[in-house]
Amino acid sequence: xxxxxxxxxxxxxxxxxxxxxxxxxxxxxxxxxxxxxxxxxxxxxxxxxxxxxxxxxxxxxxxxxxxxxxxxxxxxxxxxxxxxxxxxxxxxxxxxxxxxxxxxxxxxxxxxxxxxxxxxxxxxxxxxxxxxxxxxxxxxxxxxxxxxxxxxxxxxxxxxxxxxxxxx
Ligand code: APR
Numbered sequence: 571x572x573x574x575x576x577x578x579x580x581x582x583x584x585x586x587x588x589x590x591x592x593x594x595x596x597x598x599x600x601x602x603x604x605x606x607x608x609x610x611x612x613x614x615x616x617x618x619x620x621x622x623x624x625x626x627x628x629x630x631x632x633x634x635x636x637x638x639x640x641x642x643x644x645x646x647x648x649x650x651x652x653x654x655x656x657x658x659x660x661x662x663x664x665x666x667x668x669x670x671x672x673x674x675x676x677x678x679x680x681x682x683x684x685x686x687x688x689x690x691x692x693x694x695x696x697x698x699x700x701x702x703x704x705x706x707x708x709x710x711x712x713x714x715x716x717x718x719x720x721x722x723x724x725x726x727x728x729x730x731x732x733x734x735x736x737x738x
Pocket of ligand 1: 579580581582592593594599600601602603604605606650686687688689690691692693694695721722723724727
């Protein structure tokens with residue numbers, strides 16, 4: 571059972587073994603947190619993404635972290651659902667992003683992992699619903715990862731994640 575923490579900040583400043591990025595299916599990089607991670611990791615991240623992509627929504631694929639500062643060794647690219655109102659299986663796809671990212675982390679022997687609030691930006695997933703899915707999925711996924719950090723870039727996301735962690 572992993573310790574799950576909520577933190578406020580920039581995921582590229584996290585001191586963890588692996589960071590998750592909210593990617594698009596091409597894994598070539600984009601805006602939002604994906605843009606920040608690609609800028610910090612350097613151009614080799616997109617090259618590595620191109621070599622293993624495309625990544626379907628709900629799945630997760632790992633590459634090296636390249637120029638990201640130690641101790642980060644891996645970037646786990648996961649593709650969230652585009653919010654279409656909630657009746658297109660978005661909740662299960664989002665849950666799968668968290669589940670598959672943890673499974674990939676386990677395959678890599680990762681012991682500490684940081685997530686952004688997947689799908690809640692450009693893809694429009696309501697942050698409160700996404701927070702509950704993140705916490706519930708992480709709490710129900712067996713793993714050897716010891717520490718999982720949910721990194722909120724803004725106060726609203728931070729409050730939703732904190733409430734979800736408290737079970738509210
Ligand atoms: N650290 C942590 N979280 C961040 C950072 C950062 N430096 N920058 C942005 N975020 C947060 C956003 O505030 C949002 O809460 O990441 C969350 C996810 O938002 P997006 O990055 O827009 O991701 P998503 O909604 O999954 O959309 C993915 O956007 O950038 C493109 O290539 C990406 O096509 C894909 C789509």
